Amino acid sequence: MKKIIYYLLQAFIFVLPPKLACMLNNLRQKIHKRNIIFSYDKNKKLFKVKEDNLSMYFYGKFRGINSYSYGIKYRVNELSKTYGLELIKFNKDDIILDCGANFGDLYTWTKLNKLKTQYISFEPSPKEFECLQLNCVGQINNQIALSNEDGENIFYIRSESADSSLIESSGGYNKKIKIKTITLNNYVKTNNIKKIKLFKLEAEGSEPEILEGSKEILNLIEFVAVDGGPERGVKSETTIDFITSFLEKNNFKRIFFKSNNLFIRALFKRS
Numbered sequence: 704m705k706k707i708i709y710y711l712l713q714a715f716i717f718v719l720p721p722k723l724a725c726m727l728n729n730l731r732q733k734i735h736k737r738n739i740i741f742s743y744d745k746n747k748k749l750f751k752v753k754e755d756n757l758s759m760y761f762y763g764k765f766r767g768i769n770s771y772s773y774g775i776k777y778r779v780n781e782l783s784k785t786y787g788l789e790l791i792k793f794n795k796d797d798i799i800l801d802c803g804a805n806f807g808d809l810y811t812w813t814k815l816n817k818l819k820t821q822y823i824s825f826e827p828s829p830k831e832f833e834c835l836q837l838n839c840v841g842q843i844n845n846q847i848a849l850s851n852e853d854g855e856n857i858f859y860i861r862s863e864s865a866d867s868s869l870i871e872s873s874g875g876y877n878k879k880i881k882i883k884t885i886t887l888n889n890y891v892k893t894n895n896i897k898k899i900k901l902f903k904l905e906a907e908g909s910e911p912e913i914l915e916g917s918k919e920i921l922n923l924i925e926f927v928a929v930d931g932g933p934e935r936g937v938k939s940e941t942t943i944d945f946i947t948s949f950l951e952k953n954n955f956k957r958i959f960f961k962s963n964n965l966f967i968r969a970l971f972k973r974s
Contacts, residue, residue, distance in 0.1 A: 717765050721750065728768050739774045749834060757815070760837045761806050762830040763863045779812040786903065786928040787959030787970040788812070795819040797900035800887075802849050802913060803930075805831050805865060807838040809903055820900070825849050827858050827882045828867040850884040850909065851916040858882040866934065868907035873939045886916030891923065899924045908935030910942045914949050921953045925973055932966040943967045 716724045721743035732739045740753045749760045752771040759775055761767035771778050783789065793813075797820045801809045804824035813820050824839060826832045827848040835844050848858060848869055856869055859876035866872045869884070891899070902924050906913055910931060917924075927950060931943030947957060950971045959970035 713769075716768055721745075721764055724764055724768065725750070728772070731772075737774060739771070741768060741771075747833075747837075749830075749837075757811065759806060759808075759811060760834040762834055763865075766863055766865065767806075775811060776815060779808045779815060782808050783812050785961050785966065785968050787961070787968075788901075788928065790959060790970060791901060791926055793818045793820055793900060796821055798823065798896060798898065800899055800902045801825065802887075802903065803905035803907065804835055804839075804844075806834045807842075810839045810842060827869075828860055828862060829880070830862055831867070845890075847883045847885055848909075849887050849890070849906070849913045849916060851886060851912040853885050853889055854883075855881050856884045866907050868934070869909045869912070870907070870936050872907065872934065873937050887913065888916055888919040891920045896920075897923065901926045901928060903928045905930040908940070908942060911945045911949070914946065918953065921950075921955075922973070927955060927971045928968070929971070930966050930968050932962070932968075941967060943969065 716728060719727060725741040725743050728741050738754060742751045744751060749762055750764060750767050751758060751760050752775060754774045754776060757775045799820050799822050801822065801824045804826040807824065810822045813822060822839060822842040824835055824842065824844045825847060826835050827846060832846045850856065850869060858869055858880050859871045860867045860878045860880065861872060861874060861876045864874060866874055904910055904913060904927065910929060929946050931941055931946045933939040933941045935942050954974045955971040956974055957969050958972050961968050
C-alpha cells in the first residue's frame with residue numbers, strides 16, 4: 704500500500720503546476736515530520752527548498768523535489784559519501800574546482816561542514832548556472848565548459864535528468880546552444896592558481912576530453928573525485944576505465960570507489 708501511495712504522489716507531483724506540486728510535497732514533509740519546505744518563485748521561474756538555516760534554488764520540478772525530499776543536509780552529505788570526500792582533510796583557503804556543479808551541492812556541503820575553502824565552479828547549462836549563482840553567492844562561478852581545447856562548441860541541454868553535456872546523450876536533448884570552452888590548463892594558468900586541493904569532475908561523459916585538457920596542471924591537484932558512469936554518448940558508454948588509466952599514468956592512486964546502476968564514482972590522490 705505504501706508503494707502505491709508513493710507512486711501516486713510521484714504522478715501528481717509530475718503533472719501538477721509548480722505551486723500545487725510544492726504544496727502537495729510540503730504536506731508529505733509534514734506527515735513525515737520533516738522540517739523541509741518547498742516553494743516556487745514565479746518571477747525567477749525557479750523552485751526553492753529550505754531546511755533550517757539552509758536554502759537552495761533548483762530548476763526542474765520533478766528531479767529537484769525528489770532530490771531534496773529528505774532535505775538539503777541529507778542530499779549533500781549523501782553526495783559527498785558517493786565520492787569519498789570524508790577521506791580528505793580540508794584546510795583554510797584550500798581551493799575546490801567543481802566541474803559539472805549543477806546547483807552547487809558541493810559548495811553547500813562545504814558550508815554545512817563549516818569549511819573555509821575557496822570554491823570555483825563550472826556549469827555551462829543556463830538554468831542550472833542561474834541557480835548556481837543564487838546558491839553560491841560570493842564564489843567564482845563560470846558559465847563555461849571545460850574541454851580539451853579553447854573555443855566554442857555545441858552544448859546539449861537535458862536538464863530534467865541532469866544529462867546536459869558537450870556530447871549528445873542516449874536520451875537525446877531538449878535544446879542545444881553554443882557555449883564557450885576552455886582547457887583546465889589555460890584556466891588555471893590564466894587565473895594564476897598555484898595549488899588545488901580537490902578537482903571534482905562530473906561531465907556526463909566528456910570526462911576524457913576534460914582530463915586531456917588538464918594534463919599540464921595535474922601536478923597542482925591533490926585529489927580528483929570523478930564520476931565515470933554510463934553517460935558517454937548515444938551508446939551510454941562508461942569513462943571510468945579511461946579515467947583510471949589516465950590518472951594512474953599521471954601519478955594518481957585510486958583510494959575510493961563506489962558504483963551502482965546510475966554512477967561509477969572514484970576518488971584519486973596524487974602520489
